[in-house]
Amino acid sequence: TEGGTLYDRIGPERLHDLLTRFYAHVRATPDLAAIFPGDWDTTLEKQEAFMTGFTGGPPLYHERYGHPRLRARHLPFPVTPSRARLWLACMRRALDDTLGIDRDTAAELYAALTRVATHMVNTPEPTP
Numbered sequence: 505t506e507g508g509t510l511y512d513r514i515g516p517e518r519l520h521d522l523l524t525r526f527y528a529h530v531r532a533t534p535d536l537a538a539i540f541p542g543d544w545d546t547t548l549e550k551q552e553a554f555m556t557g558f559t560g561g562p563p564l565y566h567e568r569y570g571h572p573r574l575r576a577r578h579l580p581f582p583v584t585p586s587r588a589r590l591w592l593a594c595m596r597r598a599l600d601d602t603l604g605i606d607r608d609t610a611a612e613l614y615a616a617l618t619r620v621a622t623h624m625v626n627t628p629e630p631t632p
């Protein structure tokens with residue numbers, strides 16, 4: 505459907521589908537999966553709540569967990585530039601796999617997530 509917020513265009517079911525696919529890709533990416541706590545149900549629930557508000561839907565994350573302070577909440581996890589690229593690659597694949605998200609909506613969401621992902625980098629690339 506045209507117009508409205510990203511949330512209106514994607515809807516809660518497809519958002520859930522998108523994030524389920526996204527974390528399947530994350531889990532299958534060893535260098536990325538390594539820094540996650542391993543409680544994937546909790547990780548998915550928090551991200552789904554956050555993305556609901558981020559895309560213009562109800563502020564579920566705020567209601568459940570308070571202000572996101574996303575950069576601060578990522579500081580315990582070493583987010584390197586290469587992990588940010590892997591994170592975005594997983595999202596790109598999930599967007600391509602999720603039926604019913606039109607190209608403009610996918611491009612808009614991906615662009616917004618690229619900006620946030622870049623901001624989450626908190627650790628330099630390890631020197632080999």
Ligand code: HEM
Nearest residue numbers: 539540546547550551554577581583587588591620621624
């Ligand atoms: C939490 C990694 C980018 C939103 C986390 C956690 C990790 C992580 C390891 C902890 C998971 C948990 O506590 O269950 C990364 C990496 C990124 C990235 C490697 C690459 C740039 C993003 C982006 C967003 C985001 C772009 C938003 C669009 C969140 C949220 C949480 C979270 C909402 C839960 C925070 C909390 O309540 O503890 N992330 N993240 N992350 N991430 Fe990311």
